[in-house]
Every structure is written in C-alpha cells, then in structure tokens.
Amino acid sequence: xxxxxxxxxxxxxxxxxxxxxxxxxxxxxxxxxxxxxxxxxxxxxxxxxxxxxxxxxxxxxxxxxxxxxxxxxxxxxxxxxxxxxxxxxxxxxxxxxxxxxxxxxxxxxxxxxxxxxxxxxxxxxxxxxxxxxxxxxxxxxxxxxxxxxxxxxxxxxxxxxxxxxxxxxxxxxxxxxxxxxxxxxxxxxxxxxxxxxxxxxxxxxxxxxxxxxxxxxxxxxxxxxxxxxxxxxxxxxxxxxxxxxxxxxxxxxxxxxxxxxxxxxxxxxxxxxxxxxxxxxxxxxxxxxxxxxxxxxxxxxxxxxxxxxxxxxxxxxxxxxxxxxxxxxxxxxxxxxxxxxxxxxxxxxxxxxxxxxxxxxxxxxxxxxxxxxxxxxxxxxxxxxxxxxxxxxxxxxxxxxxxxxxxxxxxxxxxxxxxxxxxxxxxxxxxxxxxxxxxxxxxxxxxxxxxxxxxxxxxxxxxxxxxxxxxxxxxxxxxxxxxxxxxxxxxxxxxxxxxxxxxxxxxxxxxxxxxxxxxxxxxxxxxxxxxxxxxxxxxxxxxxx
Ligand code: NOJ
Ligand code: MG
Numbered sequence: 001x002x003x004x005x006x007x008x009x010x011x012x013x014x015x016x017x018x019x020x021x022x023x024x025x026x027x028x029x030x031x032x033x034x035x036x037x038x039x040x041x042x043x044x045x046x047x048x049x050x051x052x053x054x055x056x057x058x059x060x061x062x063x064x065x066x067x068x069x070x071x072x073x074x075x076x077x078x079x080x081x082x083x084x085x086x087x088x089x090x091x092x093x094x095x096x097x098x099x100x101x102x103x104x105x106x107x108x109x110x111x112x113x114x115x116x117x118x119x120x121x122x123x124x125x126x127x128x129x130x131x132x133x134x135x136x137x138x139x140x141x142x143x144x145x146x147x148x149x150x151x152x153x154x155x156x157x158x159x160x161x162x163x164x165x166x167x168x169x170x171x172x173x174x175x176x177x178x179x180x181x182x183x184x185x186x187x188x189x190x191x192x193x194x195x196x197x198x199x200x201x202x203x204x205x206x207x208x209x210x211x212x213x214x215x216x217x218x219x220x221x222x223x224x225x226x227x228x229x230x231x232x233x234x235x236x237x238x239x240x241x242x243x244x245x246x247x248x249x250x251x252x253x254x255x256x257x258x259x260x261x262x263x264x265x266x267x268x269x270x271x272x273x274x275x276x277x278x279x280x281x282x283x284x285x286x287x288x289x290x291x292x293x294x295x296x297x298x299x300x301x302x303x304x305x306x307x308x309x310x311x312x313x314x315x316x317x318x319x320x321x322x323x324x325x326x327x328x329x330x331x332x333x334x335x336x337x338x339x340x341x342x343x344x345x346x347x348x349x350x351x352x353x354x355x356x357x358x359x360x361x362x363x364x365x366x367x368x369x370x371x372x373x374x375x376x377x378x379x380x381x382x383x384x385x386x387x388x389x390x391x392x393x394x395x396x397x398x399x400x401x402x403x404x405x406x407x408x409x410x411x412x413x414x415x416x417x418x419x420x421x422x423x424x425x426x427x428x429x430x431x432x433x434x435x436x437x438x439x440x441x442x443x444x445x446x447x448x449x450x451x452x453x454x455x456x457x458x459x460x461x462x463x464x465x466x467x468x469x470x471x472x473x474x475x476x477x478x479x480x481x482x483x484x485x486x487x488x489x490x491x492x493x494x495x496x497x498x499x500x501x502x503x504x505x506x507x508x509x510x511x512x513x514x515x516x517x518x519x520x521x522x523x524x525x526x527x528x529x530x531x532x533x534x535x536x537x538x539x540x541x542x543x544x545x
Contacts, residue, residue, distance in 0.1 A: 011271045015331055016455040017058035018445055019368040023339045024065050024087055026399045027371055029411035038088035042096045050103035053431055056445045059106035061210045069119050071179040076117035080197040097205045109201055111209035113194050114217045115180040123181050127165050136187045139173040151223050153248045154241050157391045175216040185217055185257050195264035208273030215278040218254045220247035236307055237279045250280055258296045276300040282321035292329040299333040299366055306341055310348035312488040316471045319363055320461050332365025337373050343396050346379040351535045353437055354515035355486045358537035361444040362484045364459035372400050374441040375427050380420040403428040452477035464500045469493045481542040487532040498528040509540035
C-alpha cells in the first residue's frame with residue numbers, strides 16, 4: 001500500500017500563511033499585574049482563529065517569553081529553557097500551545113542565538129575568571145594599548161560594542177545593550193548549547209522559530225576596524241553612526257550559524273519553519289535562503305519594506321526588490337510594523353492604514369502582522385519621564401486595545417505602559433462593524449486564503465508611469481487573474497492600466513474588494529481609466545484567459 005500523501009507533513013505551509021506577531025508583555029494580562037502573560041494570550045485566541053469572527057491568521061510568533069532581567073524586554077535571556085514567572089510557567093505554555101494547535105494555529109517562538117543576558121549563569125561564570133570553561137562562550141579581547149576598547153566597533157544601540165570586565169582585565173563584546181554579551185559562535189560549545197535549546201522547545205510542540213538578529217551573530221576573528229561610512233552607500237542597514245559595519249555584521253560565516261541551527265531543528269522535526277531577522281539590503285537576503293536542496297532560512301524579513309515611506313514610486317522599487325533579488329525558490333516575507341519600529345499608522349498617517357493593509361496582504365510572500373495593526377493602533381508615546389526601553393521603542397509596544405472599558409480590556413489593573421485611544425480604537429467595537437479596519441483585515445485574509453492567485457500565485461508589476469501616485473500589480477494562478485491597484489494619495493488619482501500593461505490585461509474587470517464604500521463587489525472597472533478615490537486600494541478580477 002502506498003503512503004497517503006495527505007499524511008506527510010506540509011513543509012511549506014508558511015508560503016500560504018499569514019503570521020501574527022504577539023508582544024507577550026502587551027497582549028493580554030490575566031492575573032492583574034498590568035503585564036501581559038501566556039494565560040492572557042490563550043484567553044484571546046478567539047480573536048486570531050477558531051471563532052466565526054476571528055481574523056483567521058495561520059500562525060503566531062511570540063516575542064521572547066523566557067526568564068529575563070528585561071533590560072531589552074526578553075531579548076536578554078537568563079534561561080533559555082524556562083518561562084519568565086511574569087508570563088507563566090511551562091504548564092501554562094503547554095496549555096497555550098495545545099489551545100493554539102486545537103484551532104489550527106502554528107506557534108513560533110523567538111530564538112535569540114546572538115547574545116544572552118549578563119545575568120545568565122553562563123556569563124556569570126565566564127566573567128569570573130579567564131580559566132572558566134564558560135569563558136569561550138563569549139567574545140573577549142585585551143584592551144587597546146591605551147587601555148581603551150579593542151577596536152572601533154559600535155553597538156546597534158549606540159556607543160562602543162565593548163565593555164570592560166574589571167575583574168579579568170578584558171573587554172567583552174555586546175552588539176546590543178552592555179547587558180547582552182554576545183555569544184561566540186566560533187566555539188562548538190555554543191552550537192551544542194543552542195541545539196539543546198532548539199530541541200527543548202520543538203519537543204514541547206512548537207512549529208518553528210523567528211531567529212533574532214542573525215546578521216550580528218558572526219564577527220571578524222581578527223577584530224579588524226570598521227571603515228568610515230560613505231554617505232548613501234549600503235544605507236540604511238549596513239552603516240550606523242559614522243561607520244560601515246563591514247567586520248561585525250553580515251560576515252560570510254553567518255550562514256554557518258543558521259545551518260547549525262537548522263541541522264538541529266530539522267533533525268528534531270522535518271517540517272520546522274525558520275524565519276530570520278536580518279536588517280540587510282534585499283540584494284543580500286538571498287544568501288540567507290540557501291538553495292532548494294540546502295535551505296538556510298525558510299523566510300527572511302525584507303525590512304526595506306518597513307523602511308520605505310508611503311510613496312508610490314519608492315514603494316514600487318521596494319516591492320519589486322525581492323522579486324528581482326531572491327533566488328527562484330525564495331519566498332518574500334514582509335511586515336509593516338513590529339516591536340522595534342514606529343507603527344505604520346504613525347509613520348504613514350492613519351489615512352494609509354486601509355490601502356497599506358491591502359498592499360501587505362496582496363503581495364507575493366508571507367505577511368507578518370504586528371498585534372494591534374488590524375485595529376489601527378498608533379504609537380503611544382509614554383509620558384515625560386517614563387522610559388522603559390533606553391533605545392526609545394516603548395511607543396510601539398503599548399498594550400493591545402481590546403475594548404473601551406477601563407484597562408482597555410488588557411488588564412484589570414494599571415497597564416505597564418499607557419493605553420492609546422481606547423475610546424475610538426478597540427477590537428470589541430470594530431469586530432461587528434462591517435466598515436471597520438478589523439473587518440477589512442478579516443476580509444483580506446478570507447480572500448487571500450480562498451485565492452490561489454493571492455496566496456501562492458505569480459507577481460508581476462504593472463508599469464505605471466513615475467509620478468502616478470499609485471502602484472499596480474497582477475497576481476495570477478491557474479487562470480485566476482487579479483489586479484491590485486493601491487493609491488498613495490489623499491486626493492483622487494486616475495490611472496490607465498491598459499496602456500501601462502500594453503494590452504495584456506484586456507479592457508475591463510470586476511471589483512472584488514475596495515477600501516472605499518462607494519465601490520461595491522462586482523462593479524465593472526474600465527481598465528483604461530481607473531479612477532481611484534482618495535486613499536483607495538482596489539482588487540479587480542480580470543476575465544480568465
Ligand atoms: C532584534 C529584536 O527585534 C530587538 O527587539 C532586540 O532589541 C534586538 N534584536 C536584540 O536582541
Ligand atoms: Mg499578567
């Protein structure tokens with residue numbers, strides 16, 4: 001009897017998936033301490049999947065939930081194989097995974113291979129003496145002849161990347177905060193320990209990992225000095241402050257770090273999914289996807305998307321980037337917002353929330369939503385004098401706005417960060433309202449899941465003249481042909497798609513979805529003169545060929 005194909009694990013489920021990032025501290029507080037927790041997440045899964053009015057995402061990525069002194073809110077880990085008591089324990093974690101899986105939601109954890117907390121027992125041991133066996137887990141160097149830092153490398157959060165450890169007279173390297181000493185991936189010890197971590201969580205049922213800051217995981221063994229930045233060259237991602245990060249970012253050996261993580265992960269679970277975080281130009285990302293025979297990451301965020309302003313001509317270059325530069329088997333991955341950057345409703349202005357949702361959810365590739373964007377949450381700057389993140393990222397990390405009641409439905413107590421405008425922006429009010437942003441997201445997800453063209457079809461840019469104020473593209477699969485047109489202007493825009501596509505699209509189509517109420521599903525569209533309302537985005541179905 002031949003094996004049933006349906007019983008084989010689907011190794012590329014993530015291609016047609018929509019992922020959702022949860023910042024656990026700010027999603028839902030179940031125990032009244034003002035801090036989100038795992039039981040809170042489990043209690044709010046109906047919002048994401050399983051309920052008739054759920055968004056219907058396919059997977060969640062949880063930012064770090066491990067024990068941490070919270071200097072970098074979980075990205076400074078003091079124990080990789082446990083849960084921070086503020087969030088719960090391994091039992092509540094298992095319950096959350098079971099509840100997610102029951103609904104068909106995949107669960108991705110955040111793997112932080114680049115650095116630990118300075119409170120991690122490995123570092124506590126390593127810093128005590130040069131002879132300690134843990135010493136080689138970190139990167140140590142003698143002071144420069146003048147007693148200063150060993151070289152000129154700067155940390156991602158500013159200042160020197162080196163910190164003097166007085167007791168042993170050497171500096172340790174930290175690519176982020178000084179409380180986050182970098183792990184040394186040149187020793188097999190680090191590979192083995194991280195493999196243990198990967199196995200630990202896969203055995204508990206997680207489906208994959210978002211892998212943190214991979215571009216900083218390897219540095220030059222000779223610690224060569226970075227050259228000065230050249231204005232406009234490899235910016236914004238390879239330069240910061242006054243230097244080009246030639247020797248402490250995106251080293252060729254970095255791919256070996258990912259391969260090591262992948263080897264451990266796939267040995268434990270063949271269909272594991274690895275999503276890489278690397279702030280790199282899209283021209284370089286392909287290296288991190290490997291080959292079909294030897295994949296590295298399955299997906300890697302294209303952050304040029306997050307770095308592009310709400311401008312049609314600039315966005316066109318950005319959305320064509322992965323199409324031009326990823327390898328043929330590569331699959332783009334984009335987010336508009338995350339816990340490290342101002343929310344896109346704040347960056348672009350709230351008027352762009354609807355067309356931006358259409359853009360994100362109709363491009364080729366796996367979209368990653370950041371909790372709260374589906375209801376149009378904006379940045380909430382904390383009051384003067386309150387600052388949790390020294391680098392200034394608190395405003396995009398404020399609690400999820402579930403309802404307009406006191407505590408925003410997030411907490412019964414006082415939230416750790418202030419709530420935004422819960423009276424006008426909250427999930428409870430938007431859920432039953434067919435005109436709400438939440439309903440638009442839900443509808444876009446429904447369309448995407450129902451359409452092979454949108455979820456896995458080909459992408460082809462339509463060549464609108466520069467200055468049109470809109471972008472347009474064709475998504476196609478099995479005879480299904482959809483054109484997406486997104487306006488970037490708050491005044492009316494008219495485009496001639498017939499001419500731009502040189503007749504390839506035919507003369508007319510029918511509306512599938514519009515972000516403005518004046519246009520309804522089924523309305524005819526004359527492709528030679530598409531009049532877009534201010535801030536309108538439109539999906540049009542063409543006649544099958
Ligand atoms: C990227 C994470 O997204 C960010 O929040 C963190 O500060 C750095 N990596 C360091 O882990
Ligand atoms: Mg709590």
